[in-house]
Amino acid sequence: MKTAIVTGGTSGIGLGVAKMLLSKGYKVYATYVGADFTEEIDNFTAIKVNQCCREELYRFINTIKAECNSVDCIVCNAGMSIRKSFTETTDNDWDNMMEVAVNSHYILVRELFALIPENSRIIFTGSQMGLMPHAMVLAYGVTKAAVHALAKNLVKEFEGTGTTVNAIVPGFVETPWQKEKPEEIKQNIYRKTAIHRFATVDEVVDAYRFCIDNPFVNGSLIEVNGGYSYK
Numbered sequence: 001m002k003t004a005i006v007t008g009g010t011s012g013i014g015l016g017v018a019k020m021l022l023s024k025g026y027k028v029y030a031t032y033v034g035a036d037f038t039e040e041i042d043n044f045t046a047i048k049v050n051q052c053c054r055e056e057l058y059r060f061i062n063t064i065k066a067e068c069n070s071v072d073c074i075v076c077n078a079g080m081s082i083r084k085s086f087t088e089t090t091d092n093d094w095d096n097m098m099e100v101a102v103n104s105h106y107i108l109v110r111e112l113f114a115l116i117p118e119n120s121r122i123i124f125t126g127s128q129m130g131l132m133p134h135a136m137v138l139a140y141g142v143t144k145a146a147v148h149a150l151a152k153n154l155v156k157e158f159e160g161t162g163t164t165v166n167a168i169v170p171g172f173v174e175t176p177w178q179k180e181k182p183e184e185i186k187q188n189i190y191r192k193t194a195i196h197r198f199a200t201v202d203e204v205v206d207a208y209r210f211c212i213d214n215p216f217v218n219g220s221l222i223e224v225n226g227g228y229s230y231k
Contacts, residue, residue, distance in 0.1 A: 001043070003068045005112075006030045007105065008078030010037040010046050012175035013125060016201040017075050017208050018044065024212070029068075031060060031078060051078050051104040052096045061111045071115045073212065076105035076147070077125040081140040094139050101143040106150060119162035121212050124151045126167040128225050148221055155219040164218040166211045171225030172198045194227025 004021045008014040009030025018028045022043055030037075031049040049060045064071065080100040082093045109122060116122075129137055130144030151167040158165060172178060172189050178198060181189075190196045207224050211217050 002026045002072040003070060004028045004073035004075065005064065005071060005108070006075040006077055007049075007051065007108070008032065008125075009075070013170070013173060013201055013204055014075070014077040016205040017077065020205050020209055021073065021075075021212075026073060029064060051100045052080075054107075057104050057107060058111075061108065064112060065115070068115065070117050071112050071120070072117060073121045073123075074109060074112070074116075075123050075125070075208065076108065078104070079125065079127070079140075079143070079147075081137055083136050083140075085136060086138050089139050097139050097143045098146070102146045102150060105147070109154065113157075116158075116163060119215065120164075122151075122154065122158075122163065122165045123208055123211050124148075124165075124167040126151070126169040126221060128169060128171045128223070128228055131169065131221075131223075132229075151221070152219050162215065164211065164215065166217055166220045166222060168204065168207045168211070169221050169223045169225070170199060170204050170207075171223075171228040173204055174198045174200055189228075192229055193225070197226070199224060199226060 002025065004026040006014050006018045006028060009018045010032040014030065018030050021028050027043045030046045031051065032046055033048065033050050037046040047060055047063065050056050078100055080097045082097060084093065124147050126148045127144035129141040130148050134141060148167050151165050154165040171193065204224050207222050
């Protein structure tokens with residue numbers, strides 16, 4: 001049985017991707033923060049990991065090394081957004097967002113490099129905010145731009161192995177995170193999106209499935225945004 005890791009894998013896009021991988025026969029390890037995840041799913045192990053904390057991240061990595069002979073798919077999905085203006089964003093806010101989205105995933109792939117066999121899949125969750133500026137989320141947008149760059153640069157590290165590295169770049173998606181937005185803000189986003197709605201999780205998960213199934217898609221930023229324009 002192949003093994004996959006999905007960070008931030010117990011809700012929203014992450015859980016959707018995890019369930020897709022389970023349907024393909026993978027054993028899935030998922031990281032998460034927040035309330036305890038109690039749902040019992042066959043071949044699915046959820047481990048609470050605060051990816052702002054290096055000690056917790058390395059503890060998770062050591063668990064994977066102890067339990068797995070190989071890691072065939074890594075989905076670097078966890079991210080963090082602190083919605084503040086540019087001048088109100090603190091050093092700690094910036095550091096935590098960078099730590100979760102960029103640093104922890106760089107470390108995860110580096111430390112598990114020896115366990116990644118040929119023809120594996122590494123997929124990052126980017127964001128439209130990493131391509132287009134958006135009010136009140138400058139730091140988040142920069143972290144996602146860095147995620148896009150990390151995915152592209154890792155391609156060279158896996159050259160000749162058949163392992164592919166890509167980033168999915170969603171626009172706005174109907175996740176629990178987005179459902180908290182006031183209706184007025186949602187309607188404003190709908191007007192900026194040619195399809196006039198948010199994506200469903202399943203629609204975004206299909207992009208991850210495409211990257212897993214197609215061995216020639218490599219170094220790509222795959223936008224799933226419904227025709228969104230910030231203008």
